Amino acid sequence: MTEEQLRIAESKRLVRGDKTYSTPIEVTLDVIGGKWKAVLAYHIIQGPQRFSELKRLVPGITEKMLTQQLRELERDGVVSRTVFAEVPPRVEYRITEHGASLQPVLAAMCSWGREHWQQSAASTND
Template identity: 55%
Template sequence: MKKYNIPVEATLEVIGGKWKVVILCHLTKGTKRTNELKRLMPGITQKMLTQQLRELEEDGVIQRKVYNQVPPRVEYSLTDYGWSLESILDSLCTWGECHLEKSSSTSMLITEGEQ
């Protein structure tokens, strides 16, 4: 049994890392295929995306649905447990927007189409 000093450590165990929260935010907008996620996150490698998706699936936060067709089709979506993170994700986005406004001289948000 893993032990934590404070509960936020358990949260970060699941959503910590550079890409997991970004993946989860995209999945709050709906089911996505692997290539869709890759296009939405141009800085992530295929290997890292696969690893992060696998870890999120192992933690029960997302589900992977494989369709029996050629070419193979795989879709990812939030589980009910994953949807319980929605308010946390919303808060992180709100904080990020405020941070970008505060540091607008050194940071900028890339909007869709500017990538």
């Protein structure tokens, strides 16, 4: 990005409801930022997931935090939640069409993370 483009981008504020963003990156981080949301979206984008499957796939997340993060992803239109009328009740999370548009972002994050990990491993072996 050129200096001129950066100045133009910085001068535009994004306002939605009671939130004001300085850059589109802030919007993205608001939706998938934090420790868990991108990880959950990564797993759900692979295919529909049940709550218990997500709990198993994301060790370290508490049930309370998992519930909260899934609700936020649902609120932001990234995932949809389906409750099946069964005993015991079954809940399934699917990526929405809008959420599927995160696939290149998550792929880029995976690629960068892999490269960073390899670079870090190589530099500690020097």
